[in-house]
Structures are given as structure tokens and as C-alpha cells.
Amino acid sequence: MQHLKTPTQLAKRFFGISAAIWITIEVKALKDKPLDFVPVCRDRSDVLVLQFCKDLQQNNSTKRSTFRTKMNIGKAYSAVNISNGTDLAIGFTSSAVAVLLFGTNFVPVKKFDTGDGMFFQWILCASIWIVSLVVNLIQNCPRFWPLAMVGGFVWATGNVTVVTIIKTIGLALGLLIWASFNLLTGWASSRFGWFGIDPEEVSRPILNYVGAGLSLISAVIFLFIKTEVQSSSASLESTPLLRESSINDSEDTTEDSWVNKLSPVKKRLIGCSLAVVAGILYGSSFIPVLYIKDHGRRNETIYTGASQFDLDYVFAHFSGIFLTSTIYFLIYCAVKKNKPYVYPQAILPGFVSGVLWAIANCCWFLANHYLSAVVSFPIITAGPGLVAAMWGVLVFKEIKGRS
Template identity: 85%
Template sequence: MESWQENHSSVSSNATELAIGFTSSAVAVFLFGTNFVPVKKFETGDGMFFQWILCATIWIVALIVNLIQNCPKFWSLAMVGGFLWATGNITVVPIVKTIGLGLGLLIWASFNLLTGWASSRFGWFGIDPEEVAKPILNYVGAGLSVVSTILFLFVKTDVQNSSSSSESEPLLREHAINTSERRAETRSDVSWVDNLSPLGKRVIGCSLAVIAGILYGSSFVPVLYIKDHGRRNGTMYTGASQFDLDYVFAHFSGIFLTSTTYFLIYCAVMKNRPKIYPQVILPGFVSGVLWAIASCCWFLANRYLSAVVSFPIITAGPGFIAAMWGVLVFKEIKGLKNYVLLLLAFCVILAGSLSTAFSKV
């Protein structure tokens, strides 16, 4: 009788953990695919001011989480993950302005998936490799992710036309933004991205998306390193918390410190005349809150599902959400051929994600 109760309790506990893990993943997928939508219809220039607002908001959310968690021990190594993420993040606005929200997110999400999967699967950078029950299925999933990335590169976007036709009605309304003064300012204050040729935009946008994906995929490595070495005796991290959410404040502090450093360097390069866009403050704040909540959910998913399972789900899923915004709202992706390619790419990356996830079972 006691044995049955113990087994029942164990099954119930596992079911609860899986429910928390998959629920956190679902929330993260939706918010990651949506978090840039509030700012999409506002002028952000070169994006440096926007990324600083975004990262400042992320740190505020982290401070709240830290207080809720009763201020767990601060591990400075976790800040390195924030540095990697913030470095990738400064490329986001140029990516969106060159190849669009949908395609940009799909490319960097694919490389994010591959980097995060490979580092956790093979134990790169000193972390413990994740053992899977079905290695062949795991490799098939990774291979399908590569194929989906290639398919995404053939999807054509029409960002310029989208901007001229739909960006006159922002999702977050503000009277001052819709005046003729704003339109005149937008035309006269263009960034380096606006001066690129169509081919140049595509090359730059795709290249930056690949770099961003690799940096994003590496951002969890420091936290995983601390956790893995926390289970060993005789290391400086012995006894470190195994609950991923305890590292959010250090990770997000690294994001804010790095973004602030980049912004100050940018101000110096601009000779103390940075391009400031006050109208992006509120949308940037909303975007930062959405991203921070999504990232906290990702930390929870890593805890309850493991990184080798959460990465395929959370990195692949937002592409679908973002592409739907690009197709239905921003009209960046048009034409039957593009729709067929998107559908095929979605099917391939979904199959790859499911294969990678089920290889753990």
C-alpha cells in the first residue's frame, strides 16, 4: 500500500512538473513571438535608444522577480549570459528594418535552436551533456531545423511597402505620433539601414539574424554551467541553486549593464548627439515587459523540462506567431509561393522540434 502511494505521488509530481514546464513554454512562445509587435509601427531609427529602453525595462522586471525570490545569491558568471544576449539584441532593429519581423525572427530562432540544442546535447563550454533516450531522433530533429532555416531564406518580404501602407496606424496610439510633424521628422531622420539597396538589406539582415541566433543560443550556458558545477564537490559553485529562476536577476543585470555600455559608446561615437525617439519609450517598455516575462517562463521550462527539450519548443514556436503577425497585420509576406514556402518551413521546423523533444522521452 505504501509502495503504491509513493509511486502515485511520484507520478503526480512528474505530471505537475510537466504541466508547469509545457505551460511555461506555451506562454514563452506566444510572448516571444509578440514582444516586438508594440514597437513595430514606431520609428526607432538605428535602434540603439530603443534597445536601451527595452533592457532597462527587463532589469526592472528582474528586480521584482528577485524580491519575490527573496534575493537568492548573486552569481556574477550568470551576467555573461546577459552580455551575450544584449550583444545579439542590438542587431534586432536593423534586422526588422531590412528583412522584416517574421523572416528575421524565424532565422535567428533557428540558429538559436541549433546553438542551444548542441551546447546542451554535447556539453559544450564545460556544461554537462544532456543524455537522451533516442539519440537518432535527436539528430534528425536538429537536421530538420537546419533544413527549415534554408527554406526561410527563400521567403521574400516586402518591408518597405508594409511601412508605407500600414504604419500610419500604430497599435499603441499616441496623438503626438500621428501628426504631420512626426511624418516630416521620419522622412528627414533616416538611419544607415534606409540607405541600403534591396540586395544589401537582405544580405545584412540575414547575416545579422544568424549572428543574433548564435549569441541568443549561448546565453543560457553560464547558468547551466553554474548549476552543473553546483552539484559537484570542491568547486567555487558547490551548493549553487538548482532552481533556474534564482539566476534571473544576475542574467538580466548583465543585459542591462551591457546595453548601457553599448548605448554610452554609441553616444560618444555620435559626439553626444544620439538619435532619441521619445515616442518609442512606451512601446519599448511594453516590449521589454513581454520579453522579460517570456524569458522567466523559459527559465522555468529549463527547470522542469531540461534545456534539450525546452530549446526546440521555445525557439521554434515564436516563428509561427511572428510570421502570423507579418502576414495578417504588417503584410510583409505576400504571394502564394511565399505562403507555400512558409507552410513547408513551419511543417519542417515543427517536425524537427517534436523529434528533438520526444528523443528525451
Template identity: 85%
Template sequence: MAGWQGSNSSVSSNETDLTIGFTSSAIAVFLFGTNFVPVKKFDTGDGMFFQWILCTAIWIVSLIVNLIQNCPRFWPLAMVGGFLWATGNVTVVPIVKTIGLGLGLLIWASFNLLTGWASSRFGWFGIDPEVVEKPVLNYVGAGLSVLSTILFLFVKTDIQSSSSSSESTPLLREHSINTSERRNEIRNDVSWVDNFSPVGKRIIGCSLAVIAGILYGSSFVPVLYIKDHGRRNGTTYTGASQFDLDYVFAHFSGIFLTSTIYFLIYCAIMKNHPKVYPEAIIPGFVSGILWALANCCWFLANRYLSAVVSFPIITAGLKNYFLLSIAFCIILAGSLSTAFSKV
């Protein structure tokens, strides 16, 4: 009887973990898919000021989470993950300007998925390899998730040319669009990538997208490393928390610190005349809050599903929704195959 009760309790606990994990993944996918909606109609320029506002909001959310978690021990190594993410994030604007959001997202999401999944599955960078009951099913799931991204090549991107219609003009710019000062500002707002040929832009954009994807996919590795070594005796991290949200503050602090350093370097390069867009402050702050909540859910998904399962599920969902009806079956099959390979 005791054995039966123990088995029944184990099954119940596993079902609860799966429920929390899949729910967290679904919320993460939704928030990641909508976090840039608040800034869609506002000019963010070269993106450096916007990313700093975004990262400021991210850090504030982590501070609240840290207080809710009763201020768990701060592990500086977890900040490295924030550094990796923030470094990848500063490449987004050049990527969009060179190859567009559609192709850029396809490339960096694919490499994000592969890096995060493979590092967890095979134990790269000193973390413990994840053991799955059905490895073939796990490989099929990851493969199908990558395959589904190819379908999004056909999604029309929302990149706008300089001759865009007034219907797509940011609302706050319409009041001053006829002033000569504003026209000169717009005309002088040229990115460094604009000086390259179309072929050069494509090479730069694709290369940056690959780098961004690898950096995004590696951002959870420091936390996983601390957790894995926390279960061992005689290591620096012995006894470290096994609950992923306890590392949010350190991870997000790395994001904020790195973005601040990059912004200061940018200000120095611009000779203390950075391109600041005040109308993007509140939308950027809201966007940062949504992203932070999404990433907190991803931390929870890593905890209750493991990274080898959560990465294919969440990154496969980080796509444009226009072809959802076509890609749904493949994404669902890939996600379920990956998830049930662990059961």
C-alpha cells in the same frame, strides 16, 4: 507497498513537471510573439534608444523577481548570458534593414534553436550533456523544428519602404509630418547599412542574423554551467541553486549593463546627439516587460523540461503566425518528439 507509493509519487511529480514546463513554454511563445506589438506603430529610428528602454524595463522586472525569490545569491557569471543576448539584440535593426524581418527571423531563430539544443544535448562549453531516453526521437524532434522554419520563408514581412502609404504612418508622426524640420529629420535618418549594395546588404544581414542566433542560443549557457557545477563538490559553484529563476536577476542585470554600455558608446559616436524618439518610451517599456515575463517562463521551462527540450519547443514557436495552419503539424510533431524523448 512502499515501493509502489514511491513509484506513484515519482510519476505524479514527473507529470507535474511536464505540465509546468509545457505551460511555461506556451506562455513564453505567446509573449515572445506579441512583445513587439506595443511598438508596431511607433518610430524607433536606428533602434539604439529603443533597445536601451527595452532593457531597462527588463531589468526592473528582474528586480521584482529577485525580491520575490528572497534575493538569492548573485553569481556574476550569469551576467555573461545577458551580455550575449544584449549583443545579439543590437544587431536586430541592421538585420531588418538589410534582409527584412521574415528572413532575419528565420535565420536567427534557426541558429538560436540549433545552438541552444546542441549545447545542452552534447555538453558544449563545459556544461553537462543532457541524457534522453530516446535520442533518435530527440534528433527527429529538433530536425522537424528546424524544418518548420523553412515554411516561414513564404510569410510576407511587414517591412515598409520609404514610400509607404499614410495608412501605415506612425500615428504620432502625422501631426508634424508637414513641417520642414520633421522632413529633414526623416531624410537624414539614414542607417550605416544603407550605403551598401543589395548584394552587400544581403551578405551583411545574413551574417549578422547567424551571429545573433548563436549569441541568443548561448545566452543560457552560463546559468546551466553554474547549475551543473553546483552539483559537484570542490568547485567554485558548489551548492549553487538548481532553480533557474534564482539567476534571472544576474542574467537580466547583464542585459541592462551591456545595453547601457552600448548606448553610451552610441552617444559618444553621435557626439552626444543620439536619435531619441520620446513616443517610443512607454511602448518600449511595455514591450520590455512582456519580453522579460516571456524569458522568465523560458527559465521555468528549462527547469521543468530541460534546455534540450525547451529550446526546440519555444524557438520553433517564435515565428510569424500567418502560416500556422500549414506548419502546425510539423512543429507539433517536432516538439512532441523532442519532449517525449526525455520520458
């Protein structure tokens, strides 16, 4: 029986509270934005409506107002308000679906052994690419931008580090650390315009920074939490839905893992460092797509005229994921002298898990489009842990109160 008073679980609560405060601030800021600022003004129709409003206002200030002019202004502003309301509804719905599926995608593999994780991650990424192929066909095969594949490379590189993170500091602490830095990296890159993307404006920057500060404090606290990484025979993790034993120690019965030869201090240093790196990589994975979109609205760039709809980049992004995952898996096979640890029973669950992840990430693309990345990141990075915890409490009975 597990209790709710361990340092890791208390840290999870702090992270959840700080993220919830930040999300509340962002939602309130969206509602309070002035009419002339539309964060989701990515489509040309929205831009034209806003420009029409401004032109009418300028014309109205220099000439005598007429009833027709006032009516036109009212209709234009009504169109913007209706569009904004619809966009917000789509954005928050997409965020909710993404949170639900990200917190659920490991449920299919919970009861199956996935070995050291390398074969499993390749199956996962293969199913992710298949979903992107379907999305690409639905979108009528939009132009393929190779730069968007870089985002997939970045994500897949972060994903490969997860196995080592779990072996050194455990899945619970590793998840907290990389989720925190994922959130902070995604927010900061969008807010300040890192790596050549356009910065996102917020109506209440002080409150926005307060939320970021709370998340940063929680991330620092996580680095000082002491944990014991349990062996393959240990009980299930309390919050994540993927057992540590299902991805780490299966091969260690026949050969001593290099991780087991490390001292506790080195394990902690390597695990925390890799978790920070993984979080930064996860948070940076959308930057290439945002870069293409932002430069597509400018003249005299190679991306001029690029689509402003995020789903048009899913195929390229996911292709980068699958290609990178395949390269890493081939390197792994070479290191293992063509004797990789393959677990056939993990193929179908891994495929289903990848489909769920891919749909969730497509919803994240939609949320970035309709809400902007500076708003979607706090919501989607903070929510899955809560969903996974609910699965653990209500279905798998992994978390129980004191008896």
C-alpha cells in the same frame, strides 16, 4: 494586399512544420522515458526519492521480499510519478505563456516610431531589469552569481545587431534565420554538453536528430531566399509585429545611411551573417546559468551548493542585459556626438514591451527547469512566429488571402 505564396512565407511554413514535428517528437519522448530517468530531477527531494527507490530495489533483490517493502517501493514510485506529472504540467504551461508573450511583446510599439532602435532597446532592457528586480525580491534575494551576467551580455549583444539585420535583409527573413540558429544552438549545447555543461539524455536520439536535421535544412534554405527590403514608406511586414519603418529609416531622410551605400550582394552577406551570429548568441544565452547549476551539484567547485532553481538566476542574467545595453547605448551616443535619435513617444510602449519580454523569459527559465533546455528550446523558439502571424491575420489584417 499581401499573399501567402512568397518564398519567405513558404519558408516560414517549412520552418513551422519542421519545428512542430520536432516538438511532437520531444513530447512523445518525455512520455516514453523510463521511470529511472527524470529530466527534471534538479531538486534534492526528487534525487532522494529516486535514490530511495533504487535502494529499496537493491535491498529487495538480496533479501526476501516483504509486503512492507513492496508497499514502500510503490509509494516511492507513486511520489516520483506525481512529481513528474506536476513538473511536466508546469513546464508546458510556462512554455505556452512564453510563446504567447514572445509573440506579443512588440504589439505595444507597433504604432510608434522607434527610430534607429538604439534608444528603444535601452528602454526595453531597462524595463526588463525592473522585472528582474521584482523577481529577485520574490525569490528572497538569492545569491548573485556574476557568471550569470555573461548570459545577459551575450543576449544583449545579439539584440544590438537586429537593427542592421532589418536594414539589410528585412525583418521577416532575419527573424527566420536567427530563430533557426537560436533553436539549433540551444538544442545542441544542451544535448551534447557544450561549454562545460552536462549533456541532456533523450530516450529516442534518432528521432531527436531527425528533428534537428529538419530545422537545419530549413535554416540553410532561408539563407538562399531573395527578399526586397522596403523603404520607410512601404507597407507593414506580413508576419512580425514590428514595422521595418518603425526602426530603420527615420534618420535616413537627413543623412544617407551606410547600409544604403552597400551593393545588394554585400547587404545580403552582412545581413545573413549577422542573423546567424544573432541566433547563435541568443541560443547561447542560457549556457552560463546551466553551467552554474550543473557545477553546483559537484564537489570542490566554486559553484558547489548553487541553487538548482532557474529563477534564482534571473536577476543576474537580466542585470547583464541592462548593463550591456547601457554600455552599447553610451557608445552609440558618443558615435553620434551626443546627439542620439531619441523618440519620447516610444518610451511607454517600449517599457510595456520589455515587461512582456521579461515575463516571457522568466517562463522560459521555468521551462528549462521543469522540462530541460533540450525540450524547451524547440517549443519556445518555434512558437512566437505563429503567435505574431495570428496577430497580423486576426487583429492587424496584415496577411490576407488572394482576392
